[in-house]
Amino acid sequence: MTGKLLIADNTVTNRIVLKVTLSAARYEVLQAATGPETIEAARTERPDLILLDGHLPGGGTSAVCAALRADPKTRAIPIIVIDGVSTREARLDALRAGADDYLSRPLDEAGLLALVRRLLRTRSSFDELARRQDVSVEMGFAEPSRGFARKSNVAVIAPAPETALIWRRKLATALPARILALSPADALDWSTSAEAPDAYIIAADMMRHGDGLRLVSELRSRRESRNAVILVLDEAHALDTAAMALDIGANAVVGGPFDAQELAARLNTLLTRKAEIDMLRASFDKRLSLAMQDPLTGLYNRRYADTYLRRLADETVQTGQPFALMLLDLDHFKGVNDRYGHAVGDEVLIEISDRLRRNMREVDLLARYGGEEFLIALPATSFADAQRMAERLRRVVGDAPVHSVHRNQDVQVTVSIGVSVFTGQAAGQPQMQALMDEADAALYASKSEGRNLVTFAGNQAA
Numbered sequence: 001m002t003g004k005l006l007i008a009d010n011t012v013t014n015r016i017v018l019k020v021t022l023s024a025a026r027y028e029v030l031q032a033a034t035g036p037e038t039i040e041a042a043r044t045e046r047p048d049l050i051l052l053d054g055h056l057p058g059g060g061t062s063a064v065c066a067a068l069r070a071d072p073k074t075r076a077i078p079i080i081v082i083d084g085v086s087t088r089e090a091r092l093d094a095l096r097a098g099a100d101d102y103l104s105r106p107l108d109e110a111g112l113l114a115l116v117r118r119l120l121r122t123r124s125s126f127d128e129l130a131r132r133q134d135v136s137v138e139m140g141f142a143e144p145s146r147g148f149a150r151k152s153n154v155a156v157i158a159p160a161p162e163t164a165l166i167w168r169r170k171l172a173t174a175l176p177a178r179i180l181a182l183s184p185a186d187a188l189d190w191s192t193s194a195e196a197p198d199a200y201i202i203a204a205d206m207m208r209h210g211d212g213l214r215l216v217s218e219l220r221s222r223r224e225s226r227n228a229v230i231l232v233l234d235e236a237h238a239l240d241t242a243a244m245a246l247d248i249g250a251n252a253v254v255g256g257p258f259d260a261q262e263l264a265a266r267l268n269t270l271l272t273r274k275a276e277i278d279m280l281r282a283s284f285d286k287r288l289s290l291a292m293q294d295p296l297t298g299l300y301n302r303r304y305a306d307t308y309l310r311r312l313a314d315e316t317v318q319t320g321q322p323f324a325l326m327l328l329d330l331d332h333f334k335g336v337n338d339r340y341g342h343a344v345g346d347e348v349l350i351e352i353s354d355r356l357r358r359n360m361r362e363v364d365l366l367a368r369y370g371g372e373e374f375l376i377a378l379p380a381t382s383f384a385d386a387q388r389m390a391e392r393l394r395r396v397v398g399d400a401p402v403h404s405v406h407r408n409q410d411v412q413v414t415v416s417i418g419v420s421v422f423t424g425q426a427a428g429q430p431q432m433q434a435l436m437d438e439a440d441a442a443l444y445a446s447k448s449e450g451r452n453l454v455t456f457a458g459n460q461a462a
Contacts, residue, residue, distance in 0.1 A: 002382070003027050003120050004028045004047045004048050005029055005047055005051065005116070006041055006042060006045065006047040006049070007019060007030070007051050008037070008053060009031075009056070010056065014053065019031070022116070030045055034057050034058035035056050035060065035061075035064045039067055039071075042068055042073075046074075048120055048123055049079075049116060049120060050068070050077055050079045051079075052064060052079060052081045052082070052099070053082060053083070054084065054085070054086070054094070055084075061097075062093045062096075062097040063097070065079055065081070065099050066098060069097070076126055076127070078122070079099045080100060080103060080115065080116070080119070081094040081099045081101070081102045082102075082105060083102065083104055088262070091262065092261060095262065095265035095269065096268075100119055100252075100270075101119070108239070111242035111246070114242065114246035115242070117246070118250070122273070124363050124380070125277065125362055125363065126280070128362065129277060129280035131312070131315070151176065152198040152199065152267075153177065154177045154178070154179050154180065154198065155180045155197040155200045155201070156168055156179065156180070156181055156200075157182050157183070157200060157203060157206075158181075158203050158206075159203050163203075164181035164182070164183075166258075167258055168181040171263060171264065174261050175263075175264040177199075177267075180197060184206065184215050187200065187219065188218055188219070190225065196224040196228060197225075198271060198274060199228060199231070199270065200219065200225075200228060200231070202215055202216060202230065203235070204232050204233060204236070204253075205235075205236060209238075212233075212245075213248060216230055216232060216245060216249050216250050217248045229267065229274050231252050231254060231266060231267070231270075232245040232252070232253045232254070233254050234255050235256060235257055241253060251270055252266055254266065291303070294368040296368075297350055297353035298353070299353055299366055299367055299368045300365065300367040302367065302368075305369060305377070308377065309377060309432055312379060313432055315379075316422055322380070322382055322383075323380065324420070324422075325377055325436070326375070326376040326377075326390060326419050327369070327374070327417070327419075327436075327440055328356075328373065328416070328417050328443075329373045329374075329447070330349075330352065330397075330414075331447075331451040333348075333371070340404065340407055341407075344409075347402065347406060348402045351403075353366075353368065356396065356397070359392060359393060360393075365377040376393075382421070386419055387419075387454070387456070390454040391454055394452065394453075394454055397413065397415040398412075398413070398415060401413070416443060416446035416453055417442075417443065417453070418441065418442030418443025418446055418456075418457070419454065420439040420442060420456070421456075421457075438457035
């Protein structure tokens with residue numbers, strides 16, 4: 001996962017150590033030494049994440065967090081505070097000022113990198129939903145009014161029922177939310193997303209070591225709870241718990257005994273971010289209609305895709321993050337319609353659309369661009385990543401036939417793919433038509449060279 005990270009620390013050695021760790025993970029690293037420098041760099045460079053020293057000169061760390069959260073240009077940037085002399089008061093101050101997490105030195109490198117990955121995934125989802133909302137507004141769909149903000153539901157899952165009741169009582173005095181004490185089995189027993197809790201606090205260890213992490217994995221895999229906030233409480237401070245929990249889906253890992261004030265401070269930030277993401281997702285879904293959606297496949301249509309691509313290209317010029325554009329065309333699709341009929345052809349289009357959708361990231365765009373032609377846009381995607389994705393999608397389509405319920409027969413189809421990658425390095429406004437022409441020419445090459453192939457634009461060939 002690529003990203004631009006800002007390290008803010010007035011101690012040179014701290015910055016060097018962090019830069020080595022993050023650069024080895026292939027992140028682009030920026031540096032600042034004071035509070036004012038950090039705020040200015042955040043506004044001008046728009047980093048994907050900020051790592052703040054706990055004792056930053058020039059206003060103080062909590063003040064910097066508050067200033068970043070108050071500025072619309074920087075309010076969505078995740079913030080990790082790193083403190084060499086950690087106290088509970090300093091930790092609470094930073095979390096209440098808007099920090100996403102608070103780490104103490106010496107740092108666990110695996111845990112730090114897992115936290116960075118987790119926060120970048122959340123930021124990427126937020127940015128993509130915001131981009132889609134902006135595209136909808138640009139297309140003439142008014143932004144709906146915000147509904148009444150209901151009280152959040154928070155579930156606590158402890159090693160024993162009596163412990164869960166104690167946790168619920170303590171948390172109820174610190175957090176204005178409806179607190180539920182649940183067993184692990186109860187936590188999975190929800191039929192709809194509307195009924196499921198907004199957040200879970202889960203003990204890392206229950207009947208057995210790691211039971212809590214297995215529950216995290218289950219919750220993330222289920223439609224009803226996949227978007228919930230999940231905090232893991234690691235009372236034993238196990239060395240490998242944080243990295244594992246974050247990588248399987250926890251939003252944060254809190255070490256030590258149950259601290260209602262700290263958990264409330266963390267949940268306030270996480271639930272606010274979740275409410276924003278839920279609002280973006282819901283408002284976008286409300287505006288999604290036949291004006292933007294293909295009625296057969298449920299994918300975005302050409303009108304929406306063209307508007308989206310222009311906005312994505314503008315952002316690429318500003319950020320320098322590349323994006324990939326793919327055109328996919330089902331091979332010999334006319335023959336499918338001629339041989340089996342249009343009802344079977346529609347079944348093929350629906351099934352292939354579902355296969356493509358299941359094998360893409362949440363941040364990617366998939367649109368039906370023509371009769372049997374699809375368009376895919378992949379933000380923040382390099383040539384190598386696009387190459388892997390294109391080959392995977394080619395296999396997803398061609399490796400298994402489509403079963404027609406209408407004819408009770410398997411229909412074998414393959415797909416040809418043309419790819420172009422835009423780096424944003426060219427001067428001036430990118431010419432989207434030129435980029436489309438490159439992808440189209442690459443698609444034509446895949447067709448003419450035998451079909452069921454992936455071809456990159458000529459100037460990007462490996």
